[in-house]
Amino acid sequence: MTTTIVLQQAINGIVLGSLYVLVALGLTLIYGVLVQINFAHADFVTLGAFAAYFFMHLVGLGYIPSIAVALIVGAAMGWLINASIFTPLRRKNNELLPLIATIGVSVMMQNLMLAWFGPIPYAFETEFSRHVIRFAGIFVSWQNVIIIVVSALTIALLYVFMKFTFLGKALRAVSQDRETAGLMGINPNFLIMLTFVIASALAGMGGAMLAPVLVLTPFAGTSVIVKAFAIVIIGGFGNVEGTILAGLIVGLIESYTTQFLNPGLIDIVVFALLLLMLAIRPTGLISERREENV
Amino acid sequence: MSATADGAAGEPLLRTQELQKNFGGVKAVSEISFDVPMGAIFAVIGPNGAGKSTLINLISGVYRPDAGSLSFDGVDLSTMPAHLRVRFGIARTFQKIRLFRQLTALDNVIAGFHVHHKIPAWQYLVHGAAFTADRRRCRDQAMQLLEFVGMSGRAHVPAGSLSYGEQRMLELARALATKPRLLLIDEPAAGLNAAEVDGLLDRIRSLRHGGTTVILVEHNMDLVMNVADRIMVMEYGRRLFEGTPAEVQKNPAVIAAYLGGELL
């Protein structure tokens, strides 16, 4: 009995964790390239969720195409925020200003969505929610199978893109050393724009898949982003492998805390882990320590 | 050159023994031992990446050595944090300029008086006579230091808006505000024009007259040969040679490795 529960929660945790990974990877990509935080990333998640919801209900082409729509909406938002906030602020070379500007954008987006969609949670049911696979006492909905498959595929694709394509290599070069990217003959501004588009597309599609799991309100993104921040730090800012590992850990913590302790404790456990991490390894799970070159 | 430089008996002001610092696989500084006598001008030269700045960082406490020791005036400093070393009388400038860019030139120098304020704690909240006197004293001394580096006319300009040469001089003035016994200067002549280098030379000399010991890292050989009492040549983190300017210029290993045809 207990092993079934442990296994069941492991699956729930991985489902949740892989969604957190999608959201956190976007933050990490942006941080790796720009050393900046986009606070409105949270609201791209929410917007992605609403886009998928309305596309499904108004157009009626089913869940999978609506994930693609959310992805496109996210990508568009990424382009927009880069062009309107990060590009103008870049020459100021200040770590605080873009963060605050995007907090402003976040407040704006949340309340615009509130005005349009209202405060009452939306029930996001898909054609896959009801179909459940039973296997040795464990229940897995088709919905969750889709989540795991799509996010695993996306993460794998991203990984292949970063490791093996020329553009991906250029992206990694910028994140390691901004000067060498220029030497590779690619406009760094284009790379930054591309990073925002990819990162925000991940947030949008993450939103479409989180929507059935979450309570979908205009503020849904906030609770996700706060965990995504924790994941990004636990994994080491800018570190892709660390982020994936940390995301899955946080997903598991969440499902086990819900099962064995109290759902109210989730954030406390996650952030206690974060503070502990910062106390012993401020550079994250996998990365090595570096001394500032003076 | 000077009597104190070579023949001084007893403890040197600074003594390093087998200092070592690695970055990953790079041995930036390895097995460096040398003595700097009180009152000397000790120059460190060597090709790019030789480990000169790393040595300055070890002496000033920005990095901890991986091995070896470092004593100043008989006190072991090897593990002492940078900010405490200032109280013992070690000050420095940076090769990559690190001024407080938003503060004015004057305020940069005033910040250098940090360890020398004489204000009773309560007067930080209720400014009294001692407070006002201290403020005036710091301001006057800061103005004098700016004058010393030839910048009294630029006191109220934000450091970030100064020219490159001015920024280098301001770093020097700021370091001097801590009233150092040992001053570490890392490539002060980089980016200066000939006239500015001459001014720098005069200033280093007059510092020595004032009793300050100087460790100078520099690529400008004219400056080094003119002002240094002793020179240490570094290559790949190691000491290649140490001696007087005349000895350095004659040493075949040094000529081969670094000076090349330049001085022959």
Place this chain on the structure above:
Amino acid sequence: MSETVFAQQWLGKATSSRARFLGYLTAVAVIVTLPLVFNDTYWRTNLTVCAINVLLAIGLDFILGYAGQLNLGHSAFYGLGAYVSTLLIVKLAVPFWLAFVAGVAFAGLAGTFLSLFAVRLRGHYLAIASLGFAVIVHQILLNWISLTQGPLGIYGIAPPPALVVDGTVIADFRNLTAFFYLVAGFALLSFLLLSQLVRSPVGETLTAIREDEVSAASLGINAAAWKVFAFGVGSAIAGAAGCFYASFVGTLVPDAFFITEAFNILAMVIVGGMGTLIGPVFGAVLLTILPEVLRGLGDLRLVVYGAALTFVVLFIPGGMAQAANAVGERLWRRRSA
């Protein structure tokens, strides 16, 4: 961001002590007359909220604008001050002012605790750590139901006891005007003390740390210790604001100290002009009043609020202080031309 440099100079150092004395005199006069001008309950309530927000903003500005520590969790110290003092009063019948001192001390200690991390963290790491701290505090307030009653909240918190001298009541804090004078007076005193501090060598020391820690250390500055100091002071002031808030509103719910409150305080500091003390005072007043004025817009009022914040960062990053400075400089130039 050299725009702020000039703002700091014009508004900070350049003012003579006579000008400052006149400034404080004006401030006292304004505080005294405000509740007389706005004599309905609605606006008098807002006045006190303004004063509480001023406390929050100058405390955060000390940490963020002067010491340069990216604190995104100021709401935590605010909440801790409120809950600690209130619980002492409600559960243990501790006298108000003693509970006030305890609330301030507890918030200050919490800030000190958090800054022990800050000592090793830079920039965004600290931002997320402080955000995480605020999330933890909010969740604890929400989930420790036996102590805080969770989302149900604590009701019927009494105002501070009346000030009585020789049997005559001098100030009864059930009266909105008296309460406003109390908080505004405290805010003015805090401002005065902080302003003395930042015009002392402590000001240069903190700014030096903000600008470049390695450089600061090379001048003998113990950056770690000073960051702890700045955090301790700033969070203690937030604690005081929390104590006042609880006894003013009379009701405490954890959601009043959600992280969005930290963003609100941050917005006040930025819109006012961080790194000047006077800027965030005006920022706090503006951003308290603005949503009230925009109430007619319904849900859209926060949209305007967010847009205003973004606009300020993009176009006047030095905030109102920078704008005032630009105007002042132009006037000065015209006069001397």
